[in-house]
Amino acid sequence: MAPPNKGSAKGGSAGGSKPLSSASRVSKSSKKNVKRPPPKEVKSKARTETDLMAKKKKRKYTEAELDLPKLNTITPVGVVKPKGKKKGKTFVDDQEGMLTILAMVNAEKDGQIESKMMKARQLEEIRDARAKELEARQAHKKNKLEAVKDSIRNKKGNGGSGKAGDDSTSTKNAGSKSAKPKRKSVSFA
Amino acid sequence: MRSLTEPETETMFRKLATYTSNNLSELIKGTSEDGATDENSRMVFRIQGNRVFYMPLRLANLATSIPRDKLLSCGRMMGKFTKTGKFRLALTALDTISPFARNRVWLKSNGEMPFLYGSNVVKAHVGKISEDCPEHSGCIVYSMDDTPLGFGVTARSTGEMRKLEPTAIVLFRQADVNTCERHVVLAQIIYFLHCVKDC
Numbered sequence: 001m002a003p004p005n006k007g008s009a010k011g012g013s014a015g016g017s018k019p020l021s022s023a024s025r026v027s028k029s030s031k032k033n034v035k036r037p038p039p040k041e042v043k044s045k046a047r048t049e050t051d052l053m054a055k056k057k058k059r060k061y062t063e064a065e066l067d068l069p070k071l072n073t074i075t076p077v078g079v080v081k082p083k084g085k086k087k088g089k090t091f092v093d094d095q096e097g098m099l100t101i102l103a104m105v106n107a108e109k110d111g112q113i114e115s116k117m118m119k120a121r122q123l124e125e126i127r128d129a130r131a132k133e134l135e136a137r138q139a140h141k142k143n144k145l146e147a148v149k150d151s152i153r154n155k156k157g158n159g160g161s162g163k164a165g166d167d168s169t170s171t172k173n174a175g176s177k178s179a180k181p182k183r184k185s186v187s188f189a
Numbered sequence: 190m191r192s193l194t195e196p197e198t199e200t201m202f203r204k205l206a207t208y209t210s211n212n213l214s215e216l217i218k219g220t221s222e223d224g225a226t227d228e229n230s231r232m233v234f235r236i237q238g239n240r241v242f243y244m245p246l247r248l249a250n251l252a253t254s255i256p257r258d259k260l261l262s263c264g265r266m267m268g269k270f271t272k273t274g275k276f277r278l279a280l281t282a283l284d285t286i287s288p289f290a291r292n293r294v295w296l297k298s299n300g301e302m303p304f305l306y307g308s309n310v311v312k313a314h315v316g317k318i319s320e321d322c323p324e325h326s327g328c329i330v331y332s333m334d335d336t337p338l339g340f341g342v343t344a345r346s347t348g349e350m351r352k353l354e355p356t357a358i359v360l361f362r363q364a365d366v367n368t369c370e371r372h373v374v375l376a377q378i379i380y381f382l383h384c385v386k387d388c
Binding site: 116120 | 191192193194195198199202203206207211213214217218231233321323324326346348349
């Protein structure tokens with residue numbers, strides 16, 4: 001820092017608005033003798049000062065108020081820890097707490113088993129229905145076959161041919177016979 | 190050794206509930222195994238390392254006098270937590286949970302040894318089975334004289350089992366009381382073979 005005397009002299013020369021005169025010099029010299037209180041250092045407050053900070057109390061928005069898309073936040077979804085909650089583990093040592101947890105677990109398990117049983121029963125019903133349908137189809141098929149067999153038997157009975165199963169061949173033969181020209185025969189008188 | 194936290198308790202009960210029915214609450218009510226009903230005789234669960242033990246409160250309180258790193262076991266071991274937070278039931282819990290079993294299978298005497306030697310249970314070996322037992326549900330295996338032999342999972346529901354042929358598998362083995370001994374014997378055999386090889 002420059003001493004105040006030097007600064008004032010400089011300021012006088014640098015001001016330049018007034019022409020330098022002897023009178024002014026005299027007055028300057030007289031001023032030098034005047035006793036002034038020592039200059040006080042004026043401290044400017046730092047920006048980080050608590051008072052300044054406290055003055056401007058900005059409103060803090062919660063994440064819910066900002067309505068940000070969840071994937072855009074810093075904390076991943078599902079990892080958000082509730083504020084103001086006590087850190088550390090919460091132990092379950094009392095009987096009631098344990099019984100509550102057990103009841104919850106049991107209810108969940110019962111539901112699962114019940115749904116499993118229901119599913120199994122439904123599947124069983126479907127399986128039974130399918131088996132019955134298959135049985136009915138097979139019975140129908142068998143009846144049809146029996147009917148065809150019976151009809152063939154009846155046909156045979158009506159035709160009166162002796163051997164079974166030769167019906168088709170015999171008709172074939174008869175057909176072939178009729179189609180063939182008469183064989184020439186030689187006879188001796 | 191400390192009490193279990195809420196999620197730990199839930200995980201453990203969920204596993205226990207696979208094999209047991211609603212009466213599991215008897216396990217944590219204020220009666221000890223010897224029938225005493227005072228607060229100190231209440232049975233509690235405690236975790237040491239990753240292993241869960243079941244013991245009377247009196248014993249748990251006494252165990253606090255032993256440093257954690259020096260305490261190996263206390264009470265009856267129920268199982269252990271894996272590093273991923275799942276609960277593995279130990280065979281030592283068999284006696285504790287067998288009275289509360291939801292589904293039970295009784296093996297005929299000719300089926301006991303195959304089960305104890307690590308085989309699954311076939312229909313021919315089943316003496317009795319609980320009614321309305323669904324498929325893939327936890328089951329406790331007993332001999333015909335009601336001795337618990339191990340854990341298993343049903344391969345078929347009770348209804349389906351009736352229609353199966355005698356050689357069909359009805360229960361998958363999970364653990365049995367002979368597991369430990371079998372491992373020891375196997376270790377002995379391996380040791381013996383090493384010795385023979387060295388000779």
